[in-house]
Amino acid sequence: MKMLLENASARVGGRQILSDLSAGVDSGDLVAVIGPNGAGKSTLLKLMAGVLAPVAGRVELEGVSVRSWSAPERACRMAYLPQFRPLTVSLLVEDLVSMGRLPHRGLWKPLSVEDRKAVSSAMDRMEISHLRGRDATTLSGGELQRTFLARCLSQGSPVLLLDEPLTGLDIGHQLSLLALLEDLAREGRTVVWSVHDLRLAAEHSGMAWLMDQGELVAQGATAHVLMGDRAKAAFGVGISRSAEGDWRFG
Amino acid sequence: MLGTALLVAIAAAVLWGSSDLSGFHSLSALWQGPHSDEMTARIVWQVRLPRVVVVALVGAALSVSGGAFQALFRNPMADPSLLGIASGGSFAAVMVLFHLPQAPVWFLPVAAFLGCLATAILLVVLAGTGGAPSLATTLLTGVVLGSLFTSCTALALLLSDEYQLRQLVFWLSGGAEARGWMHVALSLPPIALGTGLLWGVSRWLDALSLGEDHAQSLGVPLERARGAVLVGTALAVGGAVGVCGPVGFVGLIIPHLVRPLVGSGNRALLPAAALSGALLLVLADFAARVFLPAGIQLGVLTSLMGVPFFLRLLARERRVA
Numbered sequence: 001m002k003m004l005l006e007n008a009s010a011r012v013g014g015r016q017i018l019s020d021l022s023a024g025v026d027s028g029d030l031v032a033v034i035g036p037n038g039a040g041k042s043t044l045l046k047l048m049a050g051v052l053a054p055v056a057g058r059v060e061l062e063g064v065s066v067r068s069w070s071a072p073e074r075a076c077r078m079a080y081l082p083q084f085r086p087l088t089v090s091l092l093v094e095d096l097v098s099m100g101r102l103p104h105r106g107l108w109k110p111l112s113v114e115d116r117k118a119v120s121s122a123m124d125r126m127e128i129s130h131l132r133g134r135d136a137t138t139l140s141g142g143e144l145q146r147t148f149l150a151r152c153l154s155q156g157s158p159v160l161l162l163d164e165p166l167t168g169l170d171i172g173h174q175l176s177l178l179a180l181l182e183d184l185a186r187e188g189r190t191v192v193w194s195v196h197d198l199r200l201a202a203e204h205s206g207m208a209w210l211m212d213q214g215e216l217v218a219q220g221a222t223a224h225v226l227m228g229d230r231a232k233a234a235f236g237v238g239i240s241r242s243a244e245g246d247w248r249f250g
Numbered sequence: 251m252l253g254t255a256l257l258v259a260i261a262a263a264v265l266w267g268s269s270d271l272s273g274f275h276s277l278s279a280l281w282q283g284p285h286s287d288e289m290t291a292r293i294v295w296q297v298r299l300p301r302v303v304v305v306a307l308v309g310a311a312l313s314v315s316g317g318a319f320q321a322l323f324r325n326p327m328a329d330p331s332l333l334g335i336a337s338g339g340s341f342a343a344v345m346v347l348f349h350l351p352q353a354p355v356w357f358l359p360v361a362a363f364l365g366c367l368a369t370a371i372l373l374v375v376l377a378g379t380g381g382a383p384s385l386a387t388t389l390l391t392g393v394v395l396g397s398l399f400t401s402c403t404a405l406a407l408l409l410s411d412e413y414q415l416r417q418l419v420f421w422l423s424g425g426a427e428a429r430g431w432m433h434v435a436l437s438l439p440p441i442a443l444g445t446g447l448l449w450g451v452s453r454w455l456d457a458l459s460l461g462e463d464h465a466q467s468l469g470v471p472l473e474r475a476r477g478a479v480l481v482g483t484a485l486a487v488g489g490a491v492g493v494c495g496p497v498g499f500v501g502l503i504i505p506h507l508v509r510p511l512v513g514s515g516n517r518a519l520l521p522a523a524a525l526s527g528a529l530l531l532v533l534a535d536f537a538a539r540v541f542l543p544a545g546i547q548l549g550v551l552t553s554l555m556g557v558p559f560f561l562r563l564l565a566r567e568r569r570v571a
Contacts, residue, residue, distance in 0.1 A: 051466050075469025082463040088324050089459045089514045099457055103469030107453050148464075155468075 001062055001077060001158040001190055002026050003048060008057035010040075010047050017043045020057070021216045023209060025192060027158070030185035032201040032222060033194040035211030036234055041194040042083055044211060045163045048192065049080035061159070075103035079155040084145055084167040087137050093147050094132040097123055100154030122154035125180060127173070141168035149177070160184065162193040166200070178204040198239070199247050202226055210234060252525040256306070259529050263302045263536040264294060296430065304429040304437060305535045305548070306528035308494045309504075311441040311486035313527025314520050316501025317508075318448045321455040321516055322479050323388060326563060329502040330366075330487045333392030336498070337399035338369025339484075339491040340422065344403050347418055348410060359436045359492025366491065367484035369395055374480065424495040424549020426535055437493040444485030445524060451478045452516035459514065497549045499556025500527055506563065 003025050010018040018040045025031055033041045046052040047059055050066040059066045061077060069077070079100070087096075100122065101115040111119070123129045126146040131139065136147055145168045152160060165181075166174050181191050182204060195201050201208055201222055208222040212234035218225045225231060226239050226247070240248045278290075312330070319328040330336050342365025343358050350357070377391040407418055420427075448455075454475040457465040466472055490497070504527040505519065512518045534551050542551075 046463070049463075049467060051463050071466065071471040072469035075467060080463070080467035082461065082467065085461060087460070088326075089321070090509070091456075091459075091514050095456075095513070095515055096460075099453075099460070099468055102453055102457060107451060151464075152467075 002060075003066075003159060003190065003192075004058070004060040004063075005048070006058040006060070008047060008054045008059050010043055010052055011055050012043060012052070016214065018047060018214045021047075022057075023216055023219055025190050027188045027190055028185055029190050029192075029207060030181060030205050031192045032205035032208045033192060033211060034196075034198060034201055034208055034225075034231075036236075039211035039234070040214045041211050042163050043214075044209075044216075045080065045161050045192065045194060046082075049078065049161050050074055051080065051082075072103040072106065075155065075157070077157050078159040078161065079152040079157040081148055081152045081160075081162040081165055083163045084141070084148070086141075087144060090135045090137045092132070093128060093134050093136050093139070094119070094123070096136050096147055097128075097132075097150045097154050100151045100156075103155065118154045118156050122150040125153055126150040127176070142170060142173060145169060146173065146177075158188070159190045160192070162191070164194050164196070166195060166197065174200065181205075198226060198235075198249065202247055252522060252529065256525050256529045256532070259532045259536070260302050260306065263532050263539075264298045297428075300431045300434050301426050301429050301535070302532055303434050304493055305426045305531045307434070307437050307441050308426075308490040308497060309500055309527035309529070309531030310524035311437075311445060311490040311527075312497060312500040312531075313504035313508075313523040314445040314448055315483040315486045316503075317505035317516065317520050317523045318455055318479050318483055319501070320505055321459040322476070324459055324461065325389060326506065327502070327560075328389070329499070330483055331496060331498045331501060332396070333373060333389070334394075334396030334399060335366050335369050335373070335392075335483065335487055336491055336496045337396045337403070338372075339363070339366035339488050340496045341365055341399040341403050341406075342368075343492060343495075344406050344418060344422070347421060348406050348414065351414075355432060356436055359440065359489055362492035363440055363484060363488025366488040367481065369399070370480040370484050374476065420547075421495045422549075423547035424497040424552070425547035426494055427547070429493060433493040437489040440485045440489030440492075444482045444487075444489065445520070447478060447482035448486070449517070449520045451475060451482070452520055455479065455516040456514075459516075495549060497531070498553045499560065500531060500552055502563075503556055503559050504530060506559075 005021045005023045008018065008021045009016065021044065033044060035041050043052065047054060053067055061069065066074065098111060098119050101111065101118060105111065105115060123132060126149050128143065128146050128150055131143060136144060139147065149165060165177060169177060178200060181193065185191050205222050207220065208225040209216055210218040210225050210231055217234065218228055218230040231239055237250045242248060316329045319330055319333065320326055339362040342361040346353055346358055346361045373388065373392055373395055377388040407415060410418060454470050457468045457470045458475060462472060504523050508519060508522045508526050512522045535548050538548055538551050
């Protein structure tokens with residue numbers, strides 16, 4: 001499913017955070033959003049998710065402005081994982097994952113067979129099926145993050161916007177999540193995810209958007225973006241790749 | 251099970267009271283039906299039963315609103331009375347008692363509802379100026395609004411004469427003294443409508459309790475959901491305040507007591523809270539009537555019960571933090 005940013009700008013609390021972004025993604029794309037702290041990565045994802053309205057320019061999903069879709073229609077097309085925050089209410093893991101079906105079933109319909117299938121397959125993919133009966137407030141940070149990710153997957157939306165999905169995951173789960181994202185892109189979904197670990201971005205994401213001070217300063221093949229001057233300037237460290245293909249920073 | 255407990259409590263509260271009737275007499279009076287001329291039947295049917303029903307309705311309304319607010323504000327301390335909603339309703343009702351003593355009785359709950367709604371809207375508008383309202387801002391704004399309306403009410407008390415004063419103080423301490431079927435008729439529609447609305451949007455409440463960005467991602471129309479919760483709460487609390495005055499802490503306590511039993515899913519939590527809230531208030535009112543010196547008001551009693559509970563909650567929050 002196609003998403004388009006056209007000269008989009010955003011403000012948060014009166015401050016200009018994003019200025020004049022233009023970019024596009026389509027089915028099968030796996031795009032890593034990289035950039036130093038405060039570059040505007042989370043704000044960009046909020047803007048794409050329709051949580052935030054652009055003050056100028058357009059953000060489109062399938063040719064229609066993201067904010068003009070009705071909330072449930074938008075949610076059926078696009079799942080958004082906000083930046084990790086601990087849970088404050090006690091909910092069962094399974095109930096939390098089932099919430100992903102809300103846009104499909106609305107306020108009254110019970111869980112259908114299809115809903116249940118989506119929920120259990122999402123839990124399987126995030127390896128949390130054994131936690132289904134646990135109170136989610138008792139989970140570790142990484143387990144909770146996987147639960148939130150399963151919630152996004154159970155939504156079954158063709159577009160996934162994930163704000164630092166690797167937060168709290170151990171290396172094993174990081175790698176399996178990345179493999180899953182690659183699979184999802186191969187299945188034809190559109191995945192945009194933000195990440196701090198440039199090495200993981202380089203090894204697992206075909207494309208990258210480099211954010212710096214609220215601007216999208218470079219986009220394209222991840223290796224190309226990382227080797228460019230803009231990346232050096234943004235992060236303030238040298239980035240190079242050895243002949244064997246190992247990345248070196250600093 | 252909760253339903254059975256509630257029925258038993260209602261039965262007990264109807265059968266025993268301050269006037270010198272044995273339980274057996276009351277039972278036979280109940281049997282004789284509402285139109286019997288006998289004194290006992292009149293007491294049971296016209297005094298006790300409506301009072302118990304009003305109290306049960308109020309308990310249900312306050313508990314459901316409390317549960318809904320705790321989900322909306324993602325804060326275990328949220329409660330329509332803590333956030334000033336009930337104070338706004340009380341103030342409106344006091345204004346009616348003060349300025350329009352001749353107003354028809356139905357005017358009081360209507361005014362209370364409008365007061366609650368106005369306060370709820372004011373809360374959202376004030377807390378929302380300058381971007382999306384954070385939780386802390388909302389809570390603080392609610393507390394400020396609450397104390398504003400409380401002081402306005404206090405001012406009204408200062409300005410009133412002896413007779414008005416007694417009447418206002420009596421009303422403000424929250425109670426179900428001398429409430430009849432008319433009060434049931436007055437409070438039932440707004441409370442049924444309000445709690446029904448809140449229960450209807452319970453899945454939105456579940457999503458909202460994860461945080462607004464999660465809720466939006468799940469396709470919750472944020473403005474509509476917030477509006478529904480505020481109107482539902484204003485209806486329920488307004489209906490309750492309109493007939494019973496402010497009865498504090500019920501909305502705070504009950505959802506916490508029920509959550510360990512049925513979980514945090516609001517589709518199950520809200521009805522369970524309604525039943526337990528009704529149960530608690532019927533029991534408290536029963537206790538106040540039978541065991542305590544005459545004139546102790548329900549609101550005073552619930553506040554006395556609520557304070558230690560609130561402190562315990564605070565201690566737990568601190569431990570978690």
